[in-house]
Amino acid sequence: MKKLNTAAQMKAIDREAMQGRYQIPPTVLMENAGHAVVTHGMQVWGPWQGKRVIIFCGAGNNGGDGFVIARHLMAQGAKVYVYICGEESAYSEESRIHLRTLQAMQDDPLCHLQYLSSLAEPVVRRRIAHSHMIIDALIGTGFHGMLRPKMRALAQIINAVAHEAKIPVIAVDMPTGVDADTGASDKDAIHAMMTVTFGVHKRGQFIYPGKELVGKVVLDTIGMPMPLLRKEENDCMYALELADIAEIMTKRSPTSHKGTHGTVGIIAGSATMLGAALMAAQGAVRAGAGKVRAMIPSVVATHTMGLYPEIMVAAIGTTPYFTSADSKAVMEQIRDCSSIALGPGLGRSKETQDFVLQILEKASCPLVIDADGLYHLQGMKDRVRRCLQPLIFTPHIAEFSRLSGYAIDAIKTNPVPLLRVFAQEWQVCIVLKGAPTYIVSAEGKAVYINTTGNAGMACGGMGDVLTGMVAAIWGRENNPMATQAACAAVYLHGASGDACAKDYGPYGYTPLELARQVPCILQQGQVVTKIDDGEIG
């Protein structure tokens, strides 16, 4: 998995590399950063020889990287137009050193070095339009707030001309105007085709809207000591990768049988929402549950006859929705379950709330709670904390807002700290569904960001399938932890959505079509065969 840092964490690493026991001179790190951009740019766009490259250099160290880039590009035969936005006196020592070196090269015909303020706007536009490549070294991890007017005007020009003339933009560390911690972006933030980032990935590269502005992200460790880069901070965040999921979805033992792959109990549905129960059950089947038993109110359970023979259906009670009178019958049914998915389509009757609380109190295996199940847990923190079984909650933003009391806008702006607090206080592993989906462990320590999925998945029923998948993976014979099960299910669910988008088109595919892709994803070597081949251990 990819470690994701904040700007402050990166700065701390930077400081330790320079001032701690490693004593790497700051100019060296800047040199390596600049060189990395030149190297990675060439790997994508070919030799620099003969190219006209515009480099916009800001007033911070991101701009300093730009000076280094210019020198290396010239060495490779590119003609550089370096536009300086800062004041020499205000630059950091390392930036000033690299600026001076570049100034000493000014008589080279390949080097145009100018203060941006000395240029008229039409000239800037013309130069951009006639270039082969633009380097954005204006602002990196130091960006905060909204772009100030001068910087905004410049970013607007760069975006407009680059877009019109189809000139690639390479961002140094972060595109200007994107918050490295949250992905929040100014509306005029620079839209890069590639971002070369240093040391460790930044969170804002994986969170929208920043995720859309960074283009292809390439990491270069710029010679920083690996113990510093690998160090686990107190609040760590990771982006999920296929290899992480492969570790959880281990190969089945050849002697295993349906009893060893977990029996998933689905407690879901009501008179008007039978589909939610069936989709959750299908999610569990497709994610590999040994057996799936759906407990559904009797009045609608008859409609399932013959629909999905692989699902065992237990018809419960006499009312159109679950009530506390049904808890005894349900408890009988779930006695042999390895995990339970509770909530999809339950409805919001007060009587159903009593039922949900009783299941929570009496269940003897882990529970995944979703949708109306979560609705009934508003204000029930103490009851939830008293539950003896591990819990995973899978809300979308509105459900999380209702449950936690946090405003939707606050969650959208910066969900991670809120999720951590919630997970710790409620003692649940939480999956916040969205773009991207976040998974937070019950201790609130580690946060995982999913990297799969697409907008075609934004339709009813997709969440129900996920709930069933989480429960099935949680009940596997290798007993993954709650966070592992949630991560694997979320990643596979998104990857299945991506496969649907490829097969059917960007949207319009159904939750059951998505569920059907899950075993294909496993089989296509994306998970299972990699383990067989010994590529992933």
Ligand SMILES: NC(=O)C1=CN([C@@H]2O[C@H](COP(=O)(O)OP(=O)(O)OC[C@H]3O[C@@H](n4cnc5c(N)ncnc54)[C@H](OP(=O)(O)O)[C@@H]3O)[C@@H](O)[C@H]2O)[C@H](O)CC1
């Ligand atoms: N981390 C590493 O390993 C290395 C990083 N390097 C590079 O350094 C930058 C971070 O440098 P820093 O000086 O901390 O910050 P930036 O250059 O990214 O940005 C600071 C300048 O940006 C101005 N700023 C900030 N917000 C705005 C805004 N909203 N509008 C306009 N201008 C803004 C800020 O101005 P202030 O007045 O607020 O001070 C600064 O002028 C990192 O990203 C890497 O590229 C090293 O070179 C190698 C090691």
Ligand SMILES: [K+]
């Ligand atoms: K930048």
